[in-house]
Amino acid sequence: MICPICANATDQKYRPFCSRRCADIDLARWMSGSYAVPSDSDEDPTEAMDATDQVAGKPH
Structure with missing residues (x-):
């Protein structure tokens, strides 16, 4: 397997990368x-963010 960042051989310790730097x-x-x-969603990104903010503001 090769590192997706620099194309060197991967190191098992940092797999799928070759080093901590690439990770x-x-x-x-x-x-x-x-x-x-x-995303293939037709949802308006602004509406999605507003809905996320509303949910995030409510206690569980």
């Missing part, structure tokens, strides 16, 4: 929004 690069890409999961 951190991948995490930073997710956190910055560089990666996105596409």
Whole structure:
């Protein structure tokens, strides 16, 4: 298996990455929004965020 960031051989300790550095690069890409999961939903993103905010504000 090769590292999806730099194409070096993976290290079992950091699998599927070759090093902690590549794992951190991948995490930073997710956190910055560089990666996105596409959606086929017709839902308006603003409405979805408003609904999420309403649910998040309610105690469980």
